[in-house]
Amino acid sequence: MSILVGAETRVVVQGITGSEGSFHTRRNVAYGTRVVAGVTPGKGGQAFDGIPVFDTVAEAVRETGANTSVVFVPPRFAAEAILEAADAGVELVVCITEGIPVRDMAEVHSYLRRGATELVGPNCPGVITPGVANVGIIPGEVCTPGRVGLVSRSGTLVYQIVHELTRRGIGQSTCVGMGGDPVHGIGFVEALARFEADPDTDLVVLTGEIGGDDEERAAAYIADHVRTPVVAYIAGFEAPPGKRMGHAGAIVTGSTGTAAGKAEALEAAGVAVARTPSEVADLVAERLDRRATDA
Amino acid sequence: MDLYEHMGKDLFRAHGIPVPQGVVARSPEEAAEATRRFGGAAVVKVQVQAGGRGKGGGVALVDSPDEAARRTARMLAEGFAGHPVDRVLVEERLPIERELYASFLLDRSSGDYVGLATAEGGVEIEALAAERPGALRRVRIDPMLGLRPYHLRELTGVFPPSAREGAAAIVRCLFSLLREADATLVEVNPLVELVDGRVVALDAKVTIDDNALVRQPDLAALRDRFPIDEVERRARQAGLQYVKLDGRVGIIGNGAGLVMATLDVVARYGARAANFLDVGGGASADTMATSLEVILSDPAVRVVLINIFGGITRCDVVARGVLEALGRIEATVPIVLRLDGTNAEEGRRIIAEAAHPRIVSAPTMDEAAAQAARLAGEAGP
Numbered sequence A: 001m002s003i004l005v006g007a008e009t010r011v012v013v014q015g016i017t018g019s020e021g022s023f024h025t026r027r028n029v030a031y032g033t034r035v036v037a038g039v040t041p042g043k044g045g046q047a048f049d050g051i052p053v054f055d056t057v058a059e060a061v062r063e064t065g066a067n068t069s070v071v072f073v074p075p076r077f078a079a080e081a082i083l084e085a086a087d088a089g090v091e092l093v094v095c096i097t098e099g100i101p102v103r104d105m106a107e108v109h110s111y112l113r114r115g116a117t118e119l120v121g122p123n124c125p126g127v128i129t130p131g132v133a134n135v136g137i138i139p140g141e142v143c144t145p146g147r148v149g150l151v152s153r154s155g156t157l158v159y160q161i162v163h164e165l166t167r168r169g170i171g172q173s174t175c176v177g178m179g180g181d182p183v184h185g186i187g188f189v190e191a192l193a194r195f196e197a198d199p200d201t202d203l204v205v206l207t208g209e210i211g212g213d214d215e216e217r218a219a220a221y222i223a224d225h226v227r228t229p230v231v232a233y234i235a236g237f238e239a240p241p242g243k244r245m246g247h248a249g250a251i252v253t254g255s256t257g258t259a260a261g262k263a264e265a266l267e268a269a270g271v272a273v274a275r276t277p278s279e280v281a282d283l284v285a286e287r288l289d290r291r292a293t294d295a
Numbered sequence B: 001m002d003l004y005e006h007m008g009k010d011l012f013r014a015h016g017i018p019v020p021q022g023v024v025a026r027s028p029e030e031a032a033e034a035t036r037r038f039g040g041a042a043v044v045k046v047q048v049q050a051g052g053r054g055k056g057g058g059v060a061l062v063d064s065p066d067e068a069a070r071r072t073a074r075m076l077a078e079g080f081a082g083h084p085v086d087r088v089l090v091e092e093r094l095p096i097e098r099e100l101y102a103s104f105l106l107d108r109s110s111g112d113y114v115g116l117a118t119a120e121g122g123v124e125i126e127a128l129a130a131e132r133p134g135a136l137r138r139v140r141i142d143p144m145l146g147l148r149p150y151h152l153r154e155l156t157g158v159f160p161p162s163a164r165e166g167a168a169a170i171v172r173c174l175f176s177l178l179r180e181a182d183a184t185l186v187e188v189n190p191l192v193e194l195v196d197g198r199v200v201a202l203d204a205k206v207t208i209d210d211n212a213l214v215r216q217p218d219l220a221a222l223r224d225r226f227p228i229d230e231v232e233r234r235a236r237q238a239g240l241q242y243v244k245l246d247g248r249v250g251i252i253g254n255g256a257g258l259v260m261a262t263l264d265v266v267a268r269y270g271a272r273a274a275n276f277l278d279v280g281g282g283a284s285a286d287t288m289a290t291s292l293e294v295i296l297s298d299p300a301v302r303v304v305l306i307n308i309f310g311g312i313t314r315c316d317v318v319a320r321g322v323l324e325a326l327g328r329i330e331a332t333v334p335i336v337l338r339l340d341g342t343n344a345e346e347g348r349r350i351i352a353e354a355a356h357p358r359i360v361s362a363p364t365m366d367e368a369a370a371q372a373a374r375l376a377g378e379a380g381p
Helices: A019-031 A057-064 A075-087 A102-112 A155-167 A188-197 A214-225 A259-268 A277-294 B005-014 B028-037 B065-078 B125-131 B149-156 B161-180 B210-215 B217-225 B230-237 B256-268 B285-296 B315-328 B344-354 B365-375
Strands: A011-014 A035-039 A051-054 A068-071 A092-095 A118-120 A126-129 A133-136 A145-152 A172-177 A203-209 A230-235 A272-274 B022-025 B042-046 B059-062 B088-092 B096-107 B112-118 B137-141 B183-194 B199-201 B205-208 B241-244 B249-253 B275-278 B303-310 B335-341 B359-361
Touching: A011 A019, A011 A057, A011 A075, A019 A035, A019 A133, A035 A057, A051 A057, A057 A075, A068 A075, A068 A133, A075 A092, A075 A102, A075 B210, A102 A118, A102 B096, A102 B112, A102 B210, A145 A155, A145 A188, A155 A172, A155 A203, A155 A230, A155 A277, A155 B256, A155 B303, A155 B335, A172 A188, A188 A203, A188 A214, A203 A214, A203 A259, A203 A277, A203 B256, A214 A230, A214 A259, A230 A259, A230 A277, A230 B256, A259 A272, A272 A277, A277 B365, B005 B022, B005 B088, B005 B161, B005 B205, B022 B028, B028 B042, B028 B065, B028 B088, B042 B065, B059 B065, B065 B088, B096 B161, B112 B125, B112 B149, B112 B161, B137 B149, B149 B161, B161 B183, B161 B199, B205 B210, B210 B217, B230 B241, B230 B285, B249 B256, B249 B285, B256 B275, B256 B303, B256 B365, B275 B285, B285 B303, B285 B315, B303 B315, B303 B344, B303 B365, B315 B335, B315 B344, B335 B344, B335 B365, B344 B359
Parallel strands: A011 A035, A011 A068, A035 A051, A068 A092, A092 A118, A145 A172, A145 A203, A203 A230, A230 A272, B249 B275, B249 B303, B303 B335, B335 B359
Antiparallel strands: A126 A133, A126 A172, B022 B088, B042 B059, B042 B088, B096 B112, B096 B183, B112 B137, B183 B199, B183 B205, B241 B275
C-alpha cells in the first residue's frame, strides 16, 4: 500500500513534448510508472516513445483510462492545464510547474474544492511510491521501498532527507513533495490523514520551512487525529526576519511563521523535531526501534 | 515585491482612488520646493519597503520649506530601520476628521481573498486584531465569485454613516486593483474622512506577486528602481536567488529548502552564513561560475560551502562549472564541496582528478558544514 500513487496509477503527462516534460517522462517510465498518454495541444495523433499524444486531457482519459495527470506546462498555461485535467475527471493532478501567478492558483484552488480532483503542487517535485510509481521529478534512485511516509514543502529537502533515511536502511512508503507556493493543493494535514489511514506506513516525516502556517495547522491536526509517530524537520532557523529566501512560501513575517514557532507548535503536539536533516534519520531510527521493542 | 508608498499611490490614482497631492523629492531642495507649492506646510514621508514609519520617525509634519529640507536631509542621511533611503514623498496636509482602515489580501491558509475594515484606523492593525477583534470586520471572498455588494456592505458597515459612501467607492476600487495588478496585499492605513466629508487614502501599501510580474510589465519595470546591494544586483541579473547575510561562510546550494537547511547546519557547527544563494534547478556550468564570482566578491567571505543534491541538477555539470569558474577567477579562500544525487560519482571523480588546491571535498552535508566552520575560523568548541 501507499498513498496518492500506486500500482493502479495511470499517468497522462501534460506537456509531454516539452523539454522538461519529455526528460522526466522518460525517467518516470524507466522507473516503472505506467505512463499511458501525453497531451500537447496541436500534436494529437503523434506518439512520444510509443506513448500516444492527444490534443486534450479529456481525449486522453477517454482513450487510455488515465487517472493521474502530471503537469509540466509553462507557468502561463499551467493553471489552465490543472482545470482541464479536473474537468476531464482525473483523480489526481501533480503540478510540477514553478512560477504560476498566485491569482491563477487562487481560482484553481476555489474551483477544485467543488469537485473530487486532488492537487499536489504547484512548484513541487511530485510524488513517489518507491518501487512502484514515480510521478514527477524526484530522483527515484535515492528512494527505497519501506514503511516511512514523507511529506515536504521543499523539493531538494525531500532528496536530502530520503537519502539520509535510505543510507540507514530505512525505506519509504510514499514521498510527497507538496510544493512551496502560498496557495497549493494537498498540504501536511491532507497527507497526514492519508498516511494515518495507510496500514503500510509506520511513521511520518514532515519537512517544513519558514513562512505561512502549514506546520502550525499540522501540529493542531496531529494532536487531535494522528496516532502514527511523526518526526519533523523545519528549515530556516537562521533566516533573518523579513528576508525572502527564494521560495514564494519562505517568507518570515513578524512573530508567526518562524522556524522556532513552528518547532514549538509541533513539539507541543508530541512531534520529535530534528535540527538537521541527518538528525531526522537518527530520530526516525530511534522511534522505529522503540516501536519494534514495544511490539 | 513591496512597492514604495508613492508607487502604490500612482496605482491608486490609476484605479480611481483619491489620494493627497504629492511630489517625490530626492534632495532637501526638492522637498523644500514641494512644501512651498503646498503653501508652506506639508507631510514628509520616507519611502522604504518597510512598515512602522509613523512610530519610527519616518513621517514628519513640517510647517515651512526650511523644516522640510532639514527633515529630508536627515532621512536621506540616516536611512530608516536599516534600509537605505534615496527619496521622500512630500504631500499636502489635509484637515482630517477621523481615521479608518481597509485592506484586501490573499489568505494563503484558505486560498481565499480576505477583506478587512475597521473604524479605528491609524493604529497598528495586528495589535487591534489581538486586543479587540470585535472592532475589525473580516470577510472571506471566494476568488471565483469576487467582491459582491453584500461583501462591500459588510465591510463598510463598520464605518460611521457619513464615511460609508466615500469609503465604499474606494474599497471597491481596492479590490479591482488587487486583481488587476496581481497584488497579494493592498492596505490603506489610514483611510481618512476629511472635515469636508471626502474620503481619501492617506497611505498605500501594495505587494505584487513576483510570479505575475511577467504579465505586469509596468510593475516589473519598477523592480529595478529599488536601491539594492551591487552584489545582489549581479546575482539577480544572472537569475540567482541571493540574499546577503552577515557571517563568513559563503553558501551555494540548489533549492531554497536545502540552502536554508545548509545555513542552519553551518550555525550548528558554530559559524554563520555570509549569504543565501539558491542556484535553482538544473544549474549549468555557467550558473555555477557566476555564483562563485558573486560569493567571492563579498570581502567578508572566508570560505565557500557548495552543497548540491542533484535532482534535475547534475553533479558532473556542477563539478565542471566550479572548475571553470576557478579558471576564470582566482579563489582567495577555500571551497568546500559536497555533491550527492544525480551523477554524484562522476562529479566527485572530475573534482578528484582536477586536484585543485583550493577545493576540499566532503562526503556529507554535516561534514561539509563542519569543515567550512573550521576553515572560517568560527567553529565553536
